[in-house]
Amino acid sequence: MSRSRTSTPAQPAGPDRARRAFLRGAFLAGRADTRPEPLRPPWTDDGRVLDACTRCGDCLRACPEQILITGEGSFPEVDFGAGSGECTFCGACAVACRSEVFEPDRDPPWTTRAVISETRCLAVAGVHCEVCRDACGETAVRFRPRLGGPPHPELDPDRCTGCGACATPCPADALTLQAEAA
Ligand code: SF4
Ligand code: SF4
Ligand code: SF4
Incomplete structure (x- = not known):
């Protein structure tokens, strides 16, 4: 098991910031105050996901351990009860993402x-x-x-x-x- 990554995430492909801001606002307005922040993929956090994620699902499909799921608002979450139940920090999710969600230089990743x-x-x-x-x-x-x-x-x-x-x-x-x- 390693924290190291094997490759560099793809560069963002023309984010629609206005649409994302709208989606983020709508999502936060609907989030119950008592709900804990969900676990987001490594090299991300709740703010980056809500700001930049287009909800395309590419990271979910890329995860070989199948621990990434479609969470509330269709944003990606980690579910250790799914798949192998373990993150290997392989970096496949970050490589697959075409937006500005992942921060590859973040160490530790979360x-x-x-x-x-x-x-x-x-x-x-x-x-x-x-x-x-x-x-x-x-x-x-x-x-x-x-x-x-x-x-x-x-x-x-x-x-x-x-x-x-x-x-x-x-x-x-x-x-x-x-x-x-x-
Ligand atoms: S680093 Fe690898 S195992 Fe961990 S969530 Fe991303 S794709 Fe899945
Ligand atoms: S696996 Fe560890 S945390 Fe779980 S019951 Fe056993 S000792 Fe306790
Ligand atoms: S999450 Fe559990 S298995 Fe993984 S490093 Fe921490 S204590 Fe060990």
């Missing part, structure tokens, strides 16, 4: 990180489980020995890439991927 729910985690409830550690290729989940029960998972946010590989295998749905404030 602020998305795994979050462990202590109320759902089996290990915290006293059941031996280290599935997330085994799934993580970045050794971002560690278990320290603990007296009186099984070790609890601890996430190292500096190592976590937000790839999502740990979320699907978790038997308790205790792992979610969330975008941190930039």
Whole structure:
């Protein structure tokens, strides 16, 4: 697994800014205040997607892991419950996009990180489980020995890439991927 990209995104093809501004305004007006910001593809964020995305679907079709879905307003979102459940940071979505949505120089590509729910985690409830550690290729989940029960998972946010590989295998749905404030 790597954060590196294999090629450079295509250049924008004559964006219709007035139409996009209209679409963005209409979309934001309809977004419920309580809804969390959706996860956007790597090298993007909510603002860039709503500003520049033409909703063509090219990035969705390009994703070999099939984790990009048509979200609210027909804008692209990441769904780690779809496809392979993991972003490999291959860059295919960015290469396929013909608009100004992706920022190829963004490093790291996003602020998305795994979050462990202590109320759902089996290990915290006293059941031996280290599935997330085994799934993580970045050794971002560690278990320290603990007296009186099984070790609890601890996430190292500096190592976590937000790839999502740990979320699907978790038997308790205790792992979610969330975008941190930039
Ligand atoms: S970087 Fe690759 S795996 Fe990740 S969302 Fe884009 S196309 Fe899919
Ligand atoms: S895989 Fe899920 S239930 Fe198991 S230790 Fe990790 S977070 Fe907890
Ligand atoms: S999202 Fe999960 S699997 Fe991916 S680096 Fe972070 S802890 Fe590891």
